Amino acid sequence: AQTVTQSQPEMSVQEAETVTLSCTYDTSESDYYLFWYKQPPSRQMILVIRQEAYKQQNATENRFSVNFQKAAKSFSLKISDSQLGDAAMYFCAPKGGSEKLVFGKGTKLTVNP
Amino acid sequence: EAGVAQSPRYKIIEKRQSVAFWCNPISGHATLYWYQQILGQGPKLLIQFQNNGVVDDSQLPKDRFSAERLKGVDSTLKIQPAKLEDSAVYLCASSLSASGLYEQYFGPGTRLTVT
Numbered sequence: 001a002q003t004v005t006q007s008q009p010e011m012s013v014q015e016a017e018t019v020t021l022s023c024t025y026d027t028s029e030s031d032y033y034l035f036w037y038k039q040p041p042s043r044q045m046i047l048v049i050r051q052e053a054y055k056q057q058n059a060t061e062n063r064f065s066v067n068f069q070k071a072a073k074s075f076s077l078k079i080s081d082s083q084l085g086d087a088a089m090y091f092c093a094p095k096g097g098s099e100k101l102v103f104g105k106g107t108k109l110t111v112n113p
Numbered sequence: 114e115a116g117v118a119q120s121p122r123y124k125i126i127e128k129r130q131s132v133a134f135w136c137n138p139i140s141g142h143a144t145l146y147w148y149q150q151i152l153g154q155g156p157k158l159l160i161q162f163q164n165n166g167v168v169d170d171s172q173l174p175k176d177r178f179s180a181e182r183l184k185g186v187d188s189t190l191k192i193q194p195a196k197l198e199d200s201a202v203y204l205c206a207s208s209l210s211a212s213g214l215y216e217q218y219f220g221p222g223t224r225l226t227v228t
Contacts, residue, residue: 033213044116044219095213101213105153
């Protein structure tokens with residue numbers, strides 16, 4: 001079974017600055033994927049970034065990047081040049097080949113102007 | 114491309130009443146998911162369909178919840194009878210397949226309040 005821990009219930013960042021959201025997980029699968037999803041207030045959940053566990057290179061999507069430490073089972077999300085529209089709940093979620101997507105409890109990100 | 118559609122968006126019922134939610138996934142998506150998201154928590158998978166077959170319903174409270182996807186396209190989730198603890202947002206998602214290679218696309222959700 002997969003477990004996910006997001007140890008930061010809330011984080012805040014100043015506009016244009018950088019923030020890192022933490023996530024640790026556990027899985028018995030050897031081949032799996034890791035996801036960060038964003039859920040803005042009263043809006044739909046959308047995928048922010050995905051990492052394949054077999055890839056050593058950290059995934060990057062524009063201002064979003066991850067720090068994937070496979071041995072430590074850590075998967076943090078870095079948001080650079082934070083914008084007001086980045087304010088949302090962020091969920092970390094691992095998915096093994098045959099396993100369901102398991103979401104953490106989320107981190108609420110506030111962006112201060 | 115049209116997204117995942119859900120209705121109704123909001124529903125208020127009394128405990129012991131019945132309620133049904135509808136989901137229409139993105140065209141061509143074989144895999145459909147129903148999640149329950151209680152306030153302050155991440156979504157929890159209730160049931161996963163691959164076409165019209167159930168892949169995973171291990172976390173579905175089968176004494177009161179049921180779901181179907183008869184023609185492998187749209188799906189309904191029913192609660193009968195509802196309890197206070199069923200108050201949550203019910204999210205529908207779809208993907209091309211169940212592999213982690215494919216992104217899950219989420220609908221706007223149905224917010225259920227049980228009084």
